[in-house]
Every structure is written in structure tokens, then in C-alpha cells.
Amino acid sequence: xxNSNSLLSEVAQISGEKVQDCYQCxxxxxxxxxxxxxxxxxxxxxxxxxxxxxxxxxxSKTIWICASCYACSVRCPNNIDIAKxxxxxxxxxxxxxxxxxxxxxxxxxxVFLDTIKSKGRIHELSLILQFKMKTRDFFxxxxxxxxxxxxxxxKLLPSRFGGGKEIQEIFNAFEKGER
Amino acid sequence: xxxxxxxPGCSLxxxxxxxxxxxxxxxxxxxxxxxxxxxxxxxxASSAHxxxxxxxxxxxxxxxxxxxxxxxELLVPCVACYSRFKAVEKEVxxxxxxxxxxxxxxxxxxxxxxxxxxxxxxEEVKKKRVKxxxxxxxxxxxxxLTVRPPKVTGIKEYENPQHMDRLMKLLGAxxxxxxxxxxxxxxxxxxxxxxIVRRLGGKLLSMAKETEADCLVTGCPMCHSxxxxxxxELGKEVGDDFDIPILYFSELMGLALGHKDAKKWFGHxxxxxxxxxxxxxLV
Numbered sequence: 001x002x003n004s005n006s007l008l009s010e011v012a013q014i015s016g017e018k019v020q021d022c023y024q025c026x027x028x029x030x031x032x033x034x035x036x037x038x039x040x041x042x043x044x045x046x047x048x049x050x051x052x053x054x055x056x057x058x059x060s061k062t063i064w065i066c067a068s069c070y071a072c073s074v075r076c077p078n079n080i081d082i083a084k085x086x087x088x089x090x091x092x093x094x095x096x097x098x099x100x101x102x103x104x105x106x107x108x109x110x111v112f113l114d115t116i117k118s119k120g121r122i123h124e125l126s127l128i129l130q131f132k133m134k135t136r137d138f139f140x141x142x143x144x145x146x147x148x149x150x151x152x153x154x155k156l157l158p159s160r161f162g163g164g165k166e167i168q169e170i171f172n173a174f175e176k177g178e179r
Numbered sequence: 180x181x182x183x184x185x186x187p188g189c190s191l192x193x194x195x196x197x198x199x200x201x202x203x204x205x206x207x208x209x210x211x212x213x214x215x216x217x218x219x220x221x222x223x224a225s226s227a228h229x230x231x232x233x234x235x236x237x238x239x240x241x242x243x244x245x246x247x248x249x250x251x252e253l254l255v256p257c258v259a260c261y262s263r264f265k266a267v268e269k270e271v272x273x274x275x276x277x278x279x280x281x282x283x284x285x286x287x288x289x290x291x292x293x294x295x296x297x298x299x300x301x302e303e304v305k306k307k308r309v310k311x312x313x314x315x316x317x318x319x320x321x322x323x324l325t326v327r328p329p330k331v332t333g334i335k336e337y338e339n340p341q342h343m344d345r346l347m348k349l350l351g352a353x354x355x356x357x358x359x360x361x362x363x364x365x366x367x368x369x370x371x372x373x374x375i376v377r378r379l380g381g382k383l384l385s386m387a388k389e390t391e392a393d394c395l396v397t398g399c400p401m402c403h404s405x406x407x408x409x410x411x412e413l414g415k416e417v418g419d420d421f422d423i424p425i426l427y428f429s430e431l432m433g434l435a436l437g438h439k440d441a442k443k444w445f446g447h448x449x450x451x452x453x454x455x456x457x458x459x460x461l462v
Contacts, residue, residue: 014232016274033363037375065372067379068225069363070327074337081328090229104371112226116238120220122189131370140373144408151447153194163218163241170237170279179233179279 006052007092015088021078022046028072028082038062039101042072042082045089058093062086064102107134117171120164125154183289184246185213186264188257188400189221195257195400197444201429202256202291204438209303213254216245224259225367228266237279239267243288244280256291256429258399262324264288265331290332292325292398292428296342301349309437311351314459317431318392319343319354320383322402323363337361343396343428350435359386366401373412380406381417393455394424396431403427408449424452434461 003009008019022043029041039061040048048057057063066086073081090109093100100106108131115127128145132138148154173179183206191199206213223238243264246253255261265288270276272284294300319340326337334340340361344354365372365379384406387395397403406413407425414421425448434441434456442462445452456462 033379034365034368034375037372065368065375067323067363067365067367067375068229069323071323071361071363073328083328087229087232091231094230102371105368108371109226109230113230113234116221116223116227121192122221124189124193128370147449148194148408151449153196153447153449155193159192161218163220166241167220167238170234170241173279174231174234174237179237 003052007049007054007057008052010092011049011085011088014091015081015084017081017085017088018078019046019049019080019085021080022050023078025077027075027077031071031075033069033071034065034067037065042066046080046082046085049085054096055098057089058096058098059101061101063089063093064100064105104135107131113171117168119158120161120167121159123155123158125156126158180210180212182212182214182251184249184251184253184286185215186219186222186242186246186253186255186260187215188255188260190257190400190404194404197430197447198256198400198403198427200440201427201433201438201444202254204440204444205295205429205432205436208307208433208436208438209300214249214251216242216253219245222260222263224263228263235263236267236270236276239263240271240278240280240282243267243286244278244282246286247282252287252289252294254289254291254294256398256400258290258322258324259401261288261290262331269331290325290398292343292346293334295429295432296346301346304346304349304432304436308350308435310435310461312347312431312435312459312461313351315352315456315461316391316393317347317352317354317396317426318357318387318390318394319347319360320387320395320397320402320406321361322397322399323361325398326361343398346428347396347431350431352431355390355392357386357390357392359383364402364405366399366405369401369405376405377409377412377416380409381413381419384410384413384421384423385417385419387423388419388421392423393459394426394452396426396428398428410450422450424448424450424455426452
């Protein structure tokens, strides 16, 4: 029996994945290119979910460090889509109020979504400037930005098009909980 | 002339402009008419799906609904957009997910590399090739989402893919076997954990250098930007020195098909490909 309030059932409900099938073969962690930078390994994340160690999982660095490369998902002998579970955990963590294990990654995602909401498409320069406003790290990659500008890779102004309004409606509906 | 819908995605309107220009150029030479989706919007990658899956589905579905107004296939060159579209298609088709926009899972969604590797197109390429890329040693770099997860991409050889290798061979280039074809470059962390990106990218370029490849070939704007723009940093990270051009497969197609703008596309790269290509007598 799975307790319906458990992290295990919450993850199952959102992702459709069966975390309880994991038998700790550790193949996911062995092939993970970013495991070295994680605080708990992917196989440990699954075990902590099984044990309902909510804070340990949702407050981990790991869920933000995962690069979504899907190497783990394709190699799992029990067909658990671990990369998809990481997405699910990021969502649950963001809504949970728990102190997040990484600072800049979640900030980047929220700035990214704000940019979509306000512009309809990602205008890279706006995204980068907004992100820098939040992190107060103005000099990082500044010379690279200039090099890219000289090569015609940086568009100064966002493109004009007509789809922006519908995007704002999508976001508004979600913010009001209508969808 | 074949008609196809086209979703460039945000990167191709910015940092990946040479990808957009070369896809358009090559399509033109092959008699494929690209019809850009009217008023397309961001697909949500790569932030929506790790914030709110429902929101991610709607952002992608809006574009798919526009595409579904016609019965044309949808060409998607950015692999992050492609992956999101395919994930949403799966939700709608296999799990009967209801979406707000009128999308029913009826658009054939084609990732550009897969599309240009279709037999019929390869036949055309073979006929129209005017400048074989002889002597050019290429390392085909597929990265993650072009092949994974196979339940989304449908690629059978996802641990050792061969389709880009076959395309390169057909263009006259010499694809080298190497073991990092599908290893991740960490692109989604480029703004936030650049330290990880340096390490992953550095490893990739070290291996490419060891195989003596003249260039790396990709079909992903994120991998491209990651590996092309900061080679000095990647080199420092792994104690090496890199000068390895990163080319889009479509740029090399354009070159072999004799497109007049190929040199212009190469001009947008940070790591200059012209040096290597002119040494081989290709530009």
C-alpha cells in the first residue's frame, strides 16, 4: 500500500512513473554525466522518495543539477523515466516552500518563463539581462557577449509578431488556477 | 516542390541564425518550400517542463494547433523544441490528454536532421551534390535529445546513432568513429552552472581533438552555442587548447550542394571554420 500523502504517490501521480520499481542497480548514477556535481546520486533520489524523505529530496542540489540528458532514463532496467521524475521534483520543490538546494538554476527558470510571458518568444538578450539583474553578476560572459554581437549573433530588439497576447492569456489562466 | 510547415524556434532567430539560414538555403536547393508558422510562440523549453508540466503542454500545444490547421508536416530544427513537441504529441495521442488549443496529435513532427536523412531527400542530395567534402574528417555529435529518449524520438540506434554519419558520408566527408556521440554537453546549465558546462564541453572537445577530427557536426543550437562560443574556457578547464569548428549539418549540406551563401553562414561562428575548410579547398 502506498500512502496517498507520500512523496512517492505525489511523484507517481504527476509523472506517471513507478519509483517503487527501483531496485538500486545504480546504472542511472553510473552513466550520469553530472553525478560528480550532485549531493545525492540519482539512485539515492529514488530511494529517498520511496522512504518519503521529502526535505532531503526537494532540498537537494541534484534535482537542479540534472541536465535532462535522459541517459539514465534509457538505461534503467525497470523503465523508470528518471529524467522525467527530476522535472516533476523540480516542480514540486518550487511549489513547496522548502529552501532549494541550488540558487541560480531555479532563478533562471523563473526569469525564462517571465520572458516568455512578456514577449511570447525568447529574446536572448532580454533573458540574459533580466537574469543578470536577479543575480547581480554583470561581468560574467560580458566579453563573450560582445564577441557574439560582432558576429551578428545577438539581436538587439525582440521580434514583432501577433502571438504574444495568447501567451499572456495562457499564463494568466495558470496563475488564476483556471487551467 | 514539396511544401512543409516550419517552426524555427527562438534560438534560430538569434544566436543560431546560421542554422536557420542554412536550413532555408538547403531546402531551397532541394525544392522544399518552407512555410513558417504564423505567429508562432516559444515552445517553453527548457524551463516550462521543469516548472509546471501543464503549462509546458499548453505552450507547445498552441504551436502544434497552428500547424494542425494544414495537413503539412512540421519541420523543427531545434532539438529542444522538437523534444517538447513530441512529448506533448505523446500525451495527447497516447494518454488522451485534453489541451486548450485545438490540437489532436495529427501533425507529423519532423526533426530537421531526421527529415534530411529520409531516403528520398538523400537521393536528391546525391543528385545535386556539386562539391564533395573530400578529405574533411568530421565527428558527428548527436548530443542528447536528438536521439533520447527513444520513446519520444523513435531512434533505434540511440546509443550509437548512424544517420548523421550516413548523411556526412553522402556529402563526401569522412565521419570518424568516436565514443562521445551522444554524451551530454550540459547546455541547459550554461547560464547558471557554467563550471559544469566547461567540464563536460572540455571532455567532448578533448576527445574530438584526439580523434583528429577537423570539425564537430551538430543539429542542436544549444550544443552548438555551448561548444562554439567558449572554447578558450573549455580548454583551460581540461588543460588543453582547442580550435575545433562546430558546424551545423545543414551548413555542410549547403556547402556540398554549392549554396552561394555558405561562406556567410560560417562568418557567424565564434570558432572560425573557414580556416579548416579552405585548407581542404572547400571554400
